[in-house]
Every structure is written in C-alpha cells, then in structure tokens.
Amino acid sequence: MTGQLTFALPPLSTLTRADFFVSAANDAGLQAIDNWQNWPQGKLLLVGPSGSGKTHLAHIWATEAKAVIIEAAQLGTVDIANLGPHVVVENAEAIAGDQALETALFHLHNLTLPRGRLLVTAATPPRDWGLHLPDLYSRLQAAWLARLSPPDDALLTAVLIKLFSDRQITVAPNLIAYLAARIDRSIAAAQTIVATLDAHALAAARPITRQLAAELLDSPQAQ
Numbered sequence: 001m002t003g004q005l006t007f008a009l010p011p012l013s014t015l016t017r018a019d020f021f022v023s024a025a026n027d028a029g030l031q032a033i034d035n036w037q038n039w040p041q042g043k044l045l046l047v048g049p050s051g052s053g054k055t056h057l058a059h060i061w062a063t064e065a066k067a068v069i070i071e072a073a074q075l076g077t078v079d080i081a082n083l084g085p086h087v088v089v090e091n092a093e094a095i096a097g098d099q100a101l102e103t104a105l106f107h108l109h110n111l112t113l114p115r116g117r118l119l120v121t122a123a124t125p126p127r128d129w130g131l132h133l134p135d136l137y138s139r140l141q142a143a144w145l146a147r148l149s150p151p152d153d154a155l156l157t158a159v160l161i162k163l164f165s166d167r168q169i170t171v172a173p174n175l176i177a178y179l180a181a182r183i184d185r186s187i188a189a190a191q192t193i194v195a196t197l198d199a200h201a202l203a204a205a206r207p208i209t210r211q212l213a214a215e216l217l218d219s220p221q222a223q
Contacts, residue, residue: 015055015056015059015060016059016060016063017060017063019056019162020053020056020057020060021154021155021158021159021162023151023152023154023155023158024149024152024154025052025148025149025150025151025152025155026048026052026053026057026148026149026155028146028147028148029046029048029053029054029057029146029147029148030057030060031146032044032046032144032146033046033057033060033061033064033119033146036061036064036065036117036119037117039117039144040143040144041113041142041143041144042112042113042116042117042118043109043113043117043118043119043120043143043144044117044118044119044120044143044144044145044146045120045121045122045125045126045140045143045144045145045146046058046119046120046121046122046146046148047121047122047123047124047125047145047146047147047148048123048147048148048149049123049148049150049186049188050123050186050187050188051186051187051188051189051190051191052148052149052150052151052186052187053148053187054090054121054148055090055121057148058088058090058119058121061088061119062086062088065086065117066084066086067084067086067087067088067117067119068083068084068086068087068088069087069088069090070083070087070088070089070090071089071090071091071094072089072090072091072092072093072094072095072101072105073091073094073095073101075089075095075101075104075105075108076100076101076104080104080107080108080111081111083108083112084116085112085115085116085117086112086116086117086118086119087108087112087116087117087118087119088119088120088121089105089108089118089119089120089121090121091121091122091123092105092120092121092122092126092129092140093122093123093124093128093129095129095131096129096130096131096132097130097131097132099132099133102131102132102133102136103133103136105136106133106135106136106139109136109139109140120140120143125145126140126141127141150185150186151185151186151187151190153180156180156185156187156190157176157177157180159187159190160176160179160180160190160194161176163190163191163194164194164208167194167198169198169208171208171209172209172210174210175208175209175210175213178210178213178214179193179213182213182217183217193213193216193217196216197212197213197216200212200216
C-alpha cells in the first residue's frame, strides 16, 4: 500500500465572537455590528471580498440579536413574513437579474425595517450588482455601508493559526510565517492551503511542515 486511507472529516470551525480576530482590515465592520441598535434606518450593508469575514460577523450579530440568517439565493423558498424581527441576508449580489428574488428582498426589506434590523452582506456595493428593480436599488443604496478589506499580515497570520486549530492540527510558527508570505492575501487562499496541506499530509502519512508546504507551493500545479 503506497498511501494511507483518509476520511474527509469536517474541520471544527466556529463563528463566535471569541474566534474573531480584530485587525485594521475588519475593525470597521465589527464596530458597525456592535452598533446594531443605532443603524441608520435600521439596516447595514457589509461589503468585502470572499473570505474577508462577512459571514463570521453576520453570525456574531445573529447570535447577539437572535436574528435569522438566509442566503439571498434562497429567498424564494421561505415565508419572508415569518422570519422574525431581525434578518441577515447573505451574498445579496446573487439575486441580481432574478425578478422573483429581487422582489422577495424588496418585500423583506419593507417587512423587516419597521420592527427590526436588516443586515445584508455582499462582495461589492449594490451599484455593481446589476439590479433591475429600482425601488430595491434605492433602498439598498441608502443603507449604511461598512467595508472589510483583504487581510493584513496580522489577520492572515491569525486566520492560518485558527484554520489549523479548527482541524485540531498543531504546526510550527515558522510554517505560519512561511505560508503568510507565500499565499495570496486572502482568507480564501488561507482556507485552500490549509485544506490542501491537511489532505496531502494524511495521504502521505507525513506531518505538516514547512518542507511539505514548499513542495506543494512550488509544484507545477500550484503555479
């Protein structure tokens, strides 16, 4: 047998406030979440690239406010009148061009705000989505907008440590520094390299080391 049998066990990822590492890249988003009772017009638009922490912040707020979280693409499958007073709509740009979904978010907006709070997450501001419903566009454009930036050095380092910890893996500090300097500056890239290292280490029955990381990052497939 040349390899070790592996099982795709999910990492033990948590999205609590205690697991959220604050840096200059995401501090504005956290402050906006903490000020949720004073959101102008009762709504907040949280914007940032994939893996920047939008979902983590959404879960922090949902726990605090006892809010319901729903993917924008699933708005057509739920009874929006019964979602509760506080709602998170994730990845809202996914509705652009779909008349039924745009209308559903418009109605959710109007149902939620007189009685509660609405948090909307997206990769870009509404002006970039390509919305067809003018009334929805104007309401989203009026929302307070908090931006999350790509991770800085401190945040990327903390995220790498957390991702390994979520998989119950202890690695040397020099590996963390090496990865932070070599991978793309995004949390998505950190997620990918940690998952890849874990899979290769299990398959080859090797520890996760700087040498293994170098082999993977320097391989033709990684170019």
